[in-house]
Amino acid sequence: xxxxxxxxVGANTDAAAGTAADAGAPTxxxxxxxxxxxxxxxxxxxxxxxxxxxTLLVIAVILSVPMLATLDPVSAGVAVALELALVxxxxxxxxxxxxxxxxxxxxxxxxxxxxxxxxxPGGQEYWHFGIAVVTENSVNQSVAISVRVLALGLPTILLxxxxxxxxxxxxxxxxxxxxxxxxxxxxxxxxMMSLFVDDWRSMTLARRARGLGDHGVLRRSLSxxxxxxxxxxxxxxxxxxxxxxRGFGAFPTRSWAxxxxxxxxDPVAVAVALAIMAVSLGASIALGTFRFVGS
Amino acid sequence: MAxxxxxxxxxxGWRHAGRRLPAVSDLDLTIEPGQRVLLVGASGAGKxxxxxxxxxxxxxxxxxxxxxxxxxxGRPPELQRGRIGMVLQDPDAQxxxxxxxxxxxxxxxxxxxxxxxxxxxxxxxxxxxxxxLGLDHPTTRLSGGQKQRLALAGVLAMGxxxxxxxxxxxxxxPDGIAEVRAAVExxxxxxGATLIVVEHRTTVWSxxxxxxxxxxxxGEGVVADGPPARVFAEDGAALEAAGLWIPGSVSPCPRxxxxxxxxxxxxxxxxxxxxxxxxxxVRSGITRSVRFGEAVGITGANGTGKSTLALTLAGLLPEAAxxxxxxxxxxxxxxxxxxxxxxxxxxxxxxxxxxxxxxQFVTSRVRDELAVGLRALAIDRVRVDxxxxxxxxxxxxxxxxxxxxxxLSGGQKxxLSVATLLAxxxxxxxxxxxxxxxxxxxxxxxxxxxQQMRAEGGTxxxxxxxxxxxxxxxxxxxxxxxxxxxxxx
Numbered sequence: 001x002x003x004x005x006x007x008x009v010g011a012n013t014d015a016a017a018g019t020a021a022d023a024g025a026p027t028x029x030x031x032x033x034x035x036x037x038x039x040x041x042x043x044x045x046x047x048x049x050x051x052x053x054x055t056l057l058v059i060a061v062i063l064s065v066p067m068l069a070t071l072d073p074v075s076a077g078v079a080v081a082l083e084l085a086l087v088x089x090x091x092x093x094x095x096x097x098x099x100x101x102x103x104x105x106x107x108x109x110x111x112x113x114x115x116x117x118x119x120x121p122g123g124q125e126y127w128h129f130g131i132a133v134v135t136e137n138s139v140n141q142s143v144a145i146s147v148r149v150l151a152l153g154l155p156t157i158l159l160x161x162x163x164x165x166x167x168x169x170x171x172x173x174x175x176x177x178x179x180x181x182x183x184x185x186x187x188x189x190x191x192m193m194s195l196f197v198d199d200w201r202s203m204t205l206a207r208r209a210r211g212l213g214d215h216g217v218l219r220r221s222l223s224x225x226x227x228x229x230x231x232x233x234x235x236x237x238x239x240x241x242x243x244x245x246r247g248f249g250a251f252p253t254r255s256w257a258x259x260x261x262x263x264x265x266d267p268v269a270v271a272v273a274l275a276i277m278a279v280s281l282g283a284s285i286a287l288g289t290f291r292f293v294g295s
Numbered sequence: 296m297a298x299x300x301x302x303x304x305x306x307x308g309w310r311h312a313g314r315r316l317p318a319v320s321d322l323d324l325t326i327e328p329g330q331r332v333l334l335v336g337a338s339g340a341g342k343x344x345x346x347x348x349x350x351x352x353x354x355x356x357x358x359x360x361x362x363x364x365x366x367x368x369g370r371p372p373e374l375q376r377g378r379i380g381m382v383l384q385d386p387d388a389q390x391x392x393x394x395x396x397x398x399x400x401x402x403x404x405x406x407x408x409x410x411x412x413x414x415x416x417x418x419x420x421x422x423x424x425x426x427x428l429g430l431d432h433p434t435t436r437l438s439g440g441q442k443q444r445l446a447l448a449g450v451l452a453m454g455x456x457x458x459x460x461x462x463x464x465x466x467x468x469p470d471g472i473a474e475v476r477a478a479v480e481x482x483x484x485x486x487g488a489t490l491i492v493v494e495h496r497t498t499v500w501s502x503x504x505x506x507x508x509x510x511x512x513x514g515e516g517v518v519a520d521g522p523p524a525r526v527f528a529e530d531g532a533a534l535e536a537a538g539l540w541i542p543g544s545v546s547p548c549p550r551x552x553x554x555x556x557x558x559x560x561x562x563x564x565x566x567x568x569x570x571x572x573x574x575x576x577v578r579s580g581i582t583r584s585v586r587f588g589e590a591v592g593i594t595g596a597n598g599t600g601k602s603t604l605a606l607t608l609a610g611l612l613p614e615a616a617x618x619x620x621x622x623x624x625x626x627x628x629x630x631x632x633x634x635x636x637x638x639x640x641x642x643x644x645x646x647x648x649x650x651x652x653x654x655q656f657v658t659s660r661v662r663d664e665l666a667v668g669l670r671a672l673a674i675d676r677v678r679v680d681x682x683x684x685x686x687x688x689x690x691x692x693x694x695x696x697x698x699x700x701x702x703l704s705g706g707q708k709x710x711l712s713v714a715t716l717l718a719x720x721x722x723x724x725x726x727x728x729x730x731x732x733x734x735x736x737x738x739x740x741x742x743x744x745x746q747q748m749r750a751e752g753g754t755x756x757x758x759x760x761x762x763x764x765x766x767x768x769x770x771x772x773x774x775x776x777x778x779x780x781x782x783x784x
Binding site for chain 1: 347350352373376377379380381383385387388389390391392393394396397400401402403404405406407408409410413414417435446449450453570571606609611612637638639641642646647649650651653654655656657667668671672701715716719
């Protein structure tokens with residue numbers, strides 16, 4: 001690990017990066033300041049990647065709760081604009097961001113349309129059919145909800161793209177002090193997901209081989225999901241045995257091979273998040289568009 | 296480094312909760328520090344239960360009833376976790392973390408060791424098993440043999456005095472087996488730890504252990520005990536009958552008589568294969584052909600694309616480039632490319648047996664399982680029943696007709712997975728590692744069955760690492776890696 005990148009700021013290099021570290025090399029990679037991930041750090045680590053994953057959870061709450069509390073396009077619009085301006089500091093490449101935003105963007109028209117037709121009627125009425133009424137009010141709400149979906153989706157993607165589950169687990173156990181049994185169990189479960197993907201693929205091919213591949217995708221998927229559940233229970237049992245064989249749960253205290261701490265980057269990141277919310281809500285109040293949900 | 300642990304088993308027995316009969320009863324066994332023991336016995340002899348008992352993994356009284364006692368260095372194994380290290384059969388089931396370093400460190404963390412100490416031990420453990428890929432190497436990118444060595448390294452880092460291996464090489468290719476064996480040998484020399492290993496293919500370990508202990512079925516306890524050479528000489532026949540391969544074992548199914556090959560069945564034309572649609576190509580430029588009646592064996596190291604080639608050839612995966620072309624005789628009215636056939640068209644033309652039989656079970660009764668393909672072909676009820684009865688009898692599954700396929704033994708599952716495919720009489724059968732993890736008896740059952748099909752004119756394409764299997768069912772060997780074809784005659 002290069003000096004500087006990790007020192008003093010907690011659990012900190014992007015673990016997704018390298019595979020080339022040499023186990024035999026005399027590095028200081030396991031000491032406190034190096035924070036435990038082993039690859040030589042890339043020359044520049046994005047500022048957000050120096051923030052402890054637990055802090056990222058807190059930031060996610062800061063950035064989303066106010067967005068749920070008000071329903072106006074200005075606050076959400078300002079928040080989205082500020083967050084986009086900060087993309088370079090998150091280390092998430094624009095292309096990755098674009099790809100991950102696709103589901104969010106797909107969801108927007110669904111939310112917008114239902115608001116448009118069934119939002120609280122008010123102001124001028126433009127069109128109606130049965131209980132569906134398009135009014136001035138519902139148009140405004142529809143626009144507001146579209147921006148809001150983006151304002152909720154964008155920070156989640158930016159905060160958690162490339163967060164290593166292992167680092168998150170280290171943080172939850174050492175910083176948030178959650179019970180290690182729970183944290184390690186969940187982590188091991190996440191790791192098993194790739195096995196389930198392989199299981200699913202093999203089962204799909206096997207159904208084709210057995211003459212069941214032509215019809216009934218839905219029914220087939222349901223029955224495969226059931227078998228996958230059986231596999232999951234069985235794999236889980238085996239894994240639990242393997243973990244127990246390595247002393248998991250046998251001793252009252254457990255140590256951690258990787259340290260996870262809070263550093264300078266953490267309060268800074270929280271402050272930035274609070275500032276984003278202050279500015280966006282402030283703008284909305286100043287322009288008189290601020291409105292509590294339900295008021 | 297810790298020295299070897301002593302294991303004493305005194306009148307020990309274990310009955311799993313809810314079972315009528317004990318898995319093990321009245322077992323007496325003493326293993327001296329530093330001894331290397333190969334534990335053998337037929338399936339049902341309670342080897343795995345005994346290992347789990349010695350490792351302290353059977354759980355408390357709600358998991359079963361214990362009689363007698365087991366001591367490791369004079370204390371119950373549950374209190375000796377750090378002294379006992381165990382490696383299990385399934386390489387995928389025992390990886391806990393996502394990188395090599397983190398996984399090797401997991402046991403030490405549980406022991407509560409200080410951080411500097413953990414990483415020093417992890418480095419040493421990985422060096423001892425020869426796995427120096429870097430601490431950040433993802434565990435998903437390891438081969439089976441590497442995964443088993445990693446599990447061993449994680450155990451070693453804990454500094455155990457007793458190493459327990461439960462069929463550590465049953466799921467590995469020959470390279471992986473050699474890697475794991477060499478790693479174990481080195482580790483024992485360096486640490487002086489006591490070893491207990493269970494394996495059907497005893498030849499792998501016979502040169503390394505200094506004692507063989509054979510367990511009998513039905514609570515007979517230890518039926519043979521002594522140096523490998525003596526036990527194999529005196530009790531060899533009984534051990535073979537119990538399903539073991541012992542050094543010098545002759546294959547239960549010798550090479551079948553040559554059959555006359557028929558016309559062309561499949562042609563691979565400059566084929567490239569990929570595990571997923573539009574995924575990365577794992578192998579390309581394959582030009583080969585298969586004739587009716589031929590038995591083709593596909594071999595080669597891990598990651599050379601054997602299984603992917605087999606699944607593509609079987610019409611289950613689309614070709615990444617080039618084509619798999621069926622001859623007119625095989626097509627019998629269907630299109631030229633098996634990958635474009637409907638699922639029901641495959642049934643009577645090309646059948647596939649998957650590496651894990653459970654992946655292909657779709658019902659909850661053995662009888663229904665055999666009928667699936669026939670029903671998909673819309674064959675009338677009476678004839679389906681006749682055919683199913685015939686298959687049940689032929690494959691000795693009749694007593695299990697109403698059992699749930701998922702509850703069968705490994706050998707039975709394998710037989711059933713082959714039987715389901717025989718039901719619709721495909722002209723070509725493709726098998727992916729059919730003999731992985733099978734003991735000698737179920738191995739013999741399977742190979743005999745395939746040889747019978749062969750004699751009846753069936754065409755068989757198998758992905759395998761198994762030399763004896765290739766002897767019995769590989770007229771033509773496709774060795775991926777060098778991509779050279781040779782006759783195995």
